[in-house]
Amino acid sequence: MIFEKIWYSGLLMDRTVVIIPTYQEKENISPLIQQIFELGLDLWILVVDDNSPDGTGQLAESLRDRYPKLQILHRPKKEGLGPAYRAGFSLALEQNFDRIVTMDADFSHDPRYLVNLLEGLDHADLAVGSRYLQGISVVNWSLKRLILSYFANRYVQWVTRLPVRDCTSGFMAFRSEVLRKIPWQETFSQSYSFLVELKYLARRFGFRLVEKPIIFVERKKGDTKISPFTLFEAVGAPWRMVLKSKSRSESR
Numbered sequence: 001m002i003f004e005k006i007w008y009s010g011l012l013m014d015r016t017v018v019i020i021p022t023y024q025e026k027e028n029i030s031p032l033i034q035q036i037f038e039l040g041l042d043l044w045i046l047v048v049d050d051n052s053p054d055g056t057g058q059l060a061e062s063l064r065d066r067y068p069k070l071q072i073l074h075r076p077k078k079e080g081l082g083p084a085y086r087a088g089f090s091l092a093l094e095q096n097f098d099r100i101v102t103m104d105a106d107f108s109h110d111p112r113y114l115v116n117l118l119e120g121l122d123h124a125d126l127a128v129g130s131r132y133l134q135g136i137s138v139v140n141w142s143l144k145r146l147i148l149s150y151f152a153n154r155y156v157q158w159v160t161r162l163p164v165r166d167c168t169s170g171f172m173a174f175r176s177e178v179l180r181k182i183p184w185q186e187t188f189s190q191s192y193s194f195l196v197e198l199k200y201l202a203r204r205f206g207f208r209l210v211e212k213p214i215i216f217v218e219r220k221k222g223d224t225k226i227s228p229f230t231l232f233e234a235v236g237a238p239w240r241m242v243l244k245s246k247s248r249s250e251s252r
Helices: 026-037 056-062 081-094 111-122 143-160 176-181 193-204 228-251
Strands: 005-007 016-022 044-049 070-074 099-102 126-130 172-175 209-213
Touching: 016 026, 016 056, 016 081, 026 044, 026 056, 026 111, 044 056, 044 081, 056 070, 070 081, 081 099, 081 176, 081 193, 099 111, 099 176, 111 126, 111 172, 111 209, 126 193, 143 193, 172 176, 172 193, 193 209, 193 228
Parallel strands: 016 044, 016 099, 044 070, 126 209
Antiparallel strands: 005 070, 099 172, 126 172
């Protein structure tokens, strides 16, 4: 895979990287990076920017002098969450990180939960930041959106038999072994269903999943990236995952 532009410095001293896909997140990216590094955890951040017209990638790049463990991966165009994460995973594995975290750029995933999420890897291979482990822990959503999200998760759980309540969560921590063994390069999802696909593949390949409670807060700045295509893909994706997995098993 050819990356248009990659910035990083020195030898990797730490083995954990937080991957943050961005598109039009100029208002959020700087304070988010600051808050993550202020946690005092010895980790790296990889921002994967899809050529944001608002200059998100350039702003993140300007912070590199202040934060030596910040990397920016510039991609030529917007292709969706799935392709952005696939590019980020390739770079993270190439650089031999042991633990890989995925999170949103809009503060819906509070950086303070990173500690608890990473601790989940002490007894599991994939830790999921869950909005539904302790009831419904979501702030500033309409009742309609809460109901849609809750029952969408129940639907995905029913189809895939995933042993987690928040199947669609994008706040996750992996052992790199998971990504080295599951066929994530063959995933088909372009949007948020990619997050379900990762959990499903991890489970199918025998890895241990654990949920850690978080409080999810709706973004305060910027626009949501959910589109009609996202919702359309989300309906059919779980069935496609199951059928694809069954086909793979029968061909062995």
